Each structure stands twice: as C-alpha cells, then as structure tokens.
Amino acid sequence: MRAGIAAQALRAHRWAFVGPASTQLVAAVVLSATLTVQVSVDGAPELSEMLTAFALIAVYLTILLVGVTMNAAIAQQARDVALLRAVGATPGRIRRAVAVEAAVVAVPAGIAGYLLGLLAGWAWLGTLVDHGLAPAGARFTPEPLLLAPILGILVVTSTVGALIAAVRPARARPAIALADAATRRPRFTAVRLGLGLLLVAGGVTLSVSIADLAADAADDAALFVMLALCVGVGLLGPFVLRSAIAVGRPLLALAGGTGRLAADNVAVLSRALSGALVPLVLAVAFAAVKVAVHSTTTHVTGRTGPAAEAWLDYSGTAVYCLFAAVAAVNTLATVVVGRRRDLALLGLAGATRGRVLAVVVCEAGIVTVTGLVLAAGVAGVTLVPMVHTALGTWTPYVPPSTLAAGVLATAAVVAAGTVLPAALLTRRPPIGQVG
Structure with missing residues (x-):
C-alpha cells in the first residue's frame, strides 16, 4: 500500500x-x-x-x-x-x-x-x-x-x-x-527556536575561536561556521521574516495594497520560505567570504597570490554557489507552485495578471533584502576572525563593483524562483488553476 x-x-x-x-x-x-x-x-x-x-x-x-x-x-x-x-x-x-x-x-x-x-x-x-x-x-x-x-x-x-x-x-x-x-499557520515551536539559537550561538563561538588558529586551520573551520549559522538562520526563519516585515512595513505601505498584501503573504508563508533562506544565505555568504579573503589580501599587502591557485579557489566557489543557488531557486519555486490556487483566486477576485505579479515582485523583494542582510551577517561573523588571523586587520575589503554584482545576482536568483514561476502559472485562466 x-x-x-x-x-x-x-x-x-x-x-x-x-x-x-x-x-x-x-x-x-x-x-x-x-x-x-x-x-x-x-x-x-x-x-x-x-x-x-x-x-x-x-x-x-x-x-x-x-x-x-x-x-x-x-x-x-x-x-x-x-x-x-x-x-x-x-x-x-x-x-x-x-x-x-x-x-x-x-x-x-x-x-x-x-x-x-x-x-x-x-x-x-x-x-x-x-x-x-x-x-x-x-x-x-x-x-x-x-x-x-x-x-x-x-x-x-x-x-x-x-x-x-x-x-x-x-x-x-x-x-x-x-x-x-x-x-498555513506558521507554527514556531520552542524546539525549533532552541535549535536555531543553539546553532547560531555555536557558529559565533566557533568563529571567535578561529582567531586563535593558524591561517590554514581558520580557513578550513570557516565552512563549519557558515553551515552552523545558515542552518540556524533557516530554523529561525519564520521569526526573522516576520521581524523583517514588521521593520519594513512602512516602506511596503508606499506600494499601497500591493505592498500590504505582499507583507501579509510572506508572514503567512514564513515557515515555507525559511527553507529557501538556508541555500540563499549560504550561496551569498560563501561567495562573499571567498572573494573578500582574496580582495582583502591584495588590499592590505598590495600583492596577489598565485593566479592558478586563485583560479582553482574561485572555480570551486562558483560551483558550490551555483549548487546552493539552484537549491534556493527550486525551494522558492516549490513554494510558488504550491500557491497556484491562491494566485488564481486573486485573478478571480478581479486582480489583473500584472497586479498579481506585482505582489509576487514585492514578496521577492522582501526575501531578497532579508537574505542579503542575513548573508552579510554570516559573512561578517566568518570573515572578521579569518582576516585578523591571516592579515592582522579587523576590516575585510570588498570592491564596490563586486558588492553591486552580488546584490544583482541575489535578486536574480530570488526572481527566478518566485517571479518566473508565478508568471508562467498566471498565463493560464484562473478558473482552470482553481479547478
């Protein structure tokens, strides 16, 4: 059976x-x-x-x-x-x-x-x-x-x-x-809260201990710092997303009913969307750490490392970030496909296809900004001890153009997992989706 x-x-x-x-x-x-x-x-x-x-x-x-x-x-x-x-x-x-x-x-x-x-x-x-x-x-x-x-x-x-x-x-x-x-009530249990806080605290503690390690050992331990922090962020995702909505609601109100509806949707879907935060934050933070290590080294010492080794490091980073980005897109798309009847009901209630997609775009904006803020925090907690151990500085350096490219890439990943599937789903008549 x-x-x-x-x-x-x-x-x-x-x-x-x-x-x-x-x-x-x-x-x-x-x-x-x-x-x-x-x-x-x-x-x-x-x-x-x-x-x-x-x-x-x-x-x-x-x-x-x-x-x-x-x-x-x-x-x-x-x-x-x-x-x-x-x-x-x-x-x-x-x-x-x-x-x-x-x-x-x-x-x-x-x-x-x-x-x-x-x-x-x-x-x-x-x-x-x-x-x-x-x-x-x-x-x-x-x-x-x-x-x-x-x-x-x-x-x-x-x-x-x-x-x-x-x-x-x-x-x-x-x-x-x-x-x-x-x-779809976003239940947030005490067990989930406890595990999330434990992993975040463990990641921060491990990050602090990295400052006392040799440079090679610190680089190896950095991955576990990011994994602990990213999983902790995912477990705390419902709380984090609802907090982000509370902070950004005045800004979302500028978009009128579209922004308010998007905020309410993200709050209701906070548990489902929190799963997408794990690969999204991991991809952005992993890329930021690898890029910042090389750029900070060049910025502080004025020298670049061997080109072949840098290529190998960047190529491996690109593969892993692509892997995490694919997981983020798929998780977001799974959530959107599960909402196809909700999107169809908006159409049956009188909303145009453009209005429905505008709501999804606002939702994607909330997820993007939240993911970027969390990724910056994870990367910062991981990076600061690493660069201090290796270079004696507490200030990582990332070129502004690289930061801008990272923001655009993150927005593209979220849009590919939310706006694109929503656009495909809303091409069909709403009555067919509801049925």
Whole structure:
C-alpha cells in the first residue's frame, strides 16, 4: 500500500518534486566530477589533497541542500497526509511512503548526475592541466564504483529531509493537520527556536575561536561556521521574516495594497520560505567570504597570490554557489507552485495578471533584502576572525563593483524562483488553476 501511496503522491505533486530532482542532479554532478578528477590525479599529492577538501565540502552541501529541497516538496503534501490519516493510515505507514517517494526521485537523478559528472570532470581535468595544477600527463579515469556512494548520499539525505518534513503531519490528529494545511499557520515551536539559537550561538563561538588558529586551520573551520549559522538562520526563519516585515512595513505601505498584501503573504508563508533562506544565505555568504579573503589580501599587502591557485579557489566557489543557488531557486519555486490556487483566486477576485505579479515582485523583494542582510551577517561573523588571523586587520575589503554584482545576482536568483514561476502559472485562466 505504501508504494501505491507514494506513486499517487508523485503523480499528484510531480511539479513539487522537480525542485528536489534538480538539486539532486546538480549534487550528483558535483560529487561525480570532484571524486573522478581526484582519482585521475592520484599522483599529485597537493592537488589530490585539495580535491579531497572540495569533495568533503560537496558532501556537506549535498546533505544540507538536498534535505532542504526534499523537505519543501514533502511539506506541499501536508493536506494529503492529513486526509490519509483521517481514513486510517498510521504514522508509520505515512513515513514509509514518504521514504519511498524520496528514494524514487533520488535514484534516477543520481544516475543521470553521475553520467553528466563524468563529462564535467573530463572538462575540469583539462582546465587543471592547462593552468599547471595537474600533471601534464594526467588522464581522465572514470570510476564506476563511485556511483554507489553517490547514490547512497543522495538517497539518505533525501529520505532524511522527507521524513523530517513528514514528522508533524504524520503524527498530528487529522483535524488539526487539515486545519494547519488549510490556514498555513506558521507554527514556531520552542524546539525549533532552541535549535536555531543553539546553532547560531555555536557558529559565533566557533568563529571567535578561529582567531586563535593558524591561517590554514581558520580557513578550513570557516565552512563549519557558515553551515552552523545558515542552518540556524533557516530554523529561525519564520521569526526573522516576520521581524523583517514588521521593520519594513512602512516602506511596503508606499506600494499601497500591493505592498500590504505582499507583507501579509510572506508572514503567512514564513515557515515555507525559511527553507529557501538556508541555500540563499549560504550561496551569498560563501561567495562573499571567498572573494573578500582574496580582495582583502591584495588590499592590505598590495600583492596577489598565485593566479592558478586563485583560479582553482574561485572555480570551486562558483560551483558550490551555483549548487546552493539552484537549491534556493527550486525551494522558492516549490513554494510558488504550491500557491497556484491562491494566485488564481486573486485573478478571480478581479486582480489583473500584472497586479498579481506585482505582489509576487514585492514578496521577492522582501526575501531578497532579508537574505542579503542575513548573508552579510554570516559573512561578517566568518570573515572578521579569518582576516585578523591571516592579515592582522579587523576590516575585510570588498570592491564596490563586486558588492553591486552580488546584490544583482541575489535578486536574480530570488526572481527566478518566485517571479518566473508565478508568471508562467498566471498565463493560464484562473478558473482552470482553481479547478
């Protein structure tokens, strides 16, 4: 029966699973390319060590980002889960069905990603040789045995993310679960608050301790500072978003009813949108930290590091930021697709398509500004001890043009996950969406 439930859920919510499948595909590509190149340059100890670090970062990001997107997809099924509970399905059966859904989505995405990763790895190895980072005689060596651990990582992370999303609707009484699904009340439990505060405090504490470490060790620990802070921010997301709305409501009021409606929508959807804050803040903060480390070094010392090493660092950063950005877009798009009936009701109530999209644009603005502020905080907490340890300064430096590009890129990511899917959904007649 659980296989039947899973199959029906995948058919009914196929668009909700596009996001997790895309993120899993990118994760498999990154893991496949990194691990395969590492196998191919086994004779270059320094490069192999650096690729090992890249592979570990890819695994950490996969665990976090795939879990986030799968969590968002399963959360869209809250009403269906409540109905199943009402007709007698046990919490255990619901959880097993959810696990089957996660595995069914993860396996084909992992296989496709592994194959695409072989092409990406072949191209990446060629650029490493061109930059003198890999031996001239290095040959690309595909490793079929890597498929098993890659699939294992994807299946486990997807299943864990799905099971976490299913905990509350699977255990709640059907009447309460149906009410929550209908009203989308952003419940903010004491457990979530405690975990969020604990992770933020842990990230800040680890950041302070970085100041006493050697430069290389501080750079390695910076990733864990960002991960702890970003996950903490995601857990505190509902509170953070509602606080941002409270602060920015006077400014939103300048947009009239459109701004007020956007503020109310974000407040109601704060729990769902908080999942998108994790990859969004991580992408922006990760890029800011890497860019600021190099730019601050040049600004303080007047010297630039080896061009090949800088290229390798920036290329790895670009891949991981793209990975996180894809997860952010998919999570936001999953939330928007889940609101298609709400958008259609606005049209039936007399709002033009332009007015509906204007509301979504205002919502995207709220998410963008909130994400940028949080990312600046995460990057600052991570950066300050790093640059002080390495360069003796407490003031990181980032060129203004780079800051402007980062703001525009963040806005583009949020717009791609909100405005673009809303524009596609509102092309259809509203009555068809409601039906």
